[in-house]
Amino acid sequence: MGKSGKSPGGGRAPPTEKTTSPWPSDVTYLTSLHYGDDVKRAKEIYAKYRVSGDDPILASAASTKKIARWQRIVDANHPARGEHGLFASRKLERGERIVDYLGHVSLRGNESQTSDYTASFGDAHELALDAEKMGNEARMINDFRNTGKRANALFDQYVDAAGDTKLGVFVGPHAIGKGEEILVSYGKGFWRNRVGDMSAFTGHDE
Numbered sequence: 001m002g003k004s005g006k007s008p009g010g011g012r013a014p015p016t017e018k019t020t021s022p023w024p025s026d027v028t029y030l031t032s033l034h035y036g037d038d039v040k041r042a043k044e045i046y047a048k049y050r051v052s053g054d055d056p057i058l059a060s061a062a063s064t065k066k067i068a069r070w071q072r073i074v075d076a077n078h079p080a081r082g083e084h085g086l087f088a089s090r091k092l093e094r095g096e097r098i099v100d101y102l103g104h105v106s107l108r109g110n111e112s113q114t115s116d117y118t119a120s121f122g123d124a125h126e127l128a129l130d131a132e133k134m135g136n137e138a139r140m141i142n143d144f145r146n147t148g149k150r151a152n153a154l155f156d157q158y159v160d161a162a163g164d165t166k167l168g169v170f171v172g173p174h175a176i177g178k179g180e181e182i183l184v185s186y187g188k189g190f191w192r193n194r195v196g197d198m199s200a201f202t203g204h205d206e
């Protein structure tokens with residue numbers, strides 16, 4: 001199992017930049033995916049996706065900060081004002097991996113039904129990845145709907161140099177300018193489950 005702590009950087013004090021909020025105290029900061037016992041018991045599945053076993057490649061908060069930073073949203077017109085968002089620290093080129101979506105991995109069906117941080121994972125969507133209680137910067141990424149902007153990033157599964165399967169967030173379809181908010185599409189299903197009627201939403205999936 002990879003290292004995890006209560007704050008980015010393995011327990012050190014949270015970042016202090018004016019534009020950067022402290023890491024939420026109720027969310028454990030992860031540097032690698034956290035696999036649940038249910039997946040570990042499903043030995044074939046665990047071995048397929050977590051090839052590195054207890055020795056995964058760890059993400060570093062310092063490296064991520066050079067690419068993207070989370071920030072409290074103060075824009076009164078932003079639909080997620082008062083919450084956090086993730087913003088580009090520099091110009092990001094199309095196709096570049098911004099960050100991995102880290103969280104707790106469970107077998108599909110065992111995930112929280114109330115979390116707003118759940119993503120489908122695995123070749124056949126046989127896993128769920130939930131960043132509600134543990135995760136990294138990627139959990140701060142908002143959906144583009146009602147922001148007046150288009151999605152500029154997308155989720156894609158890939159295999160890292162250690163052979164582990166990850167859910168990456170990649171730049172696309174265009175480059176992202178320095179300071180721009182990183183926005184994805186959660187998919188219509190996410191919002192339908194929450195609001196039912198989608199007519200209040202502006203913007204459309206690419």
Ligand SMILES: C[S@@+](CC[C@H](N)C(=O)[O-])C[C@H]1O[C@@H](n2cnc3c(N)ncnc32)[C@H](O)[C@@H]1O
Pocket residue numbers: 079080083084085116117139140141142143144145146147
């Ligand atoms: C994965 S979290 C994103 C990060 C969240 N803003 C935070 O500070 O933790 C998903 C939640 O963000 C908010 N959110 C994201 N995109 C939004 C949008 N386009 N309009 C309204 N709320 C949004 C909703 O509260 C949603 O449940």
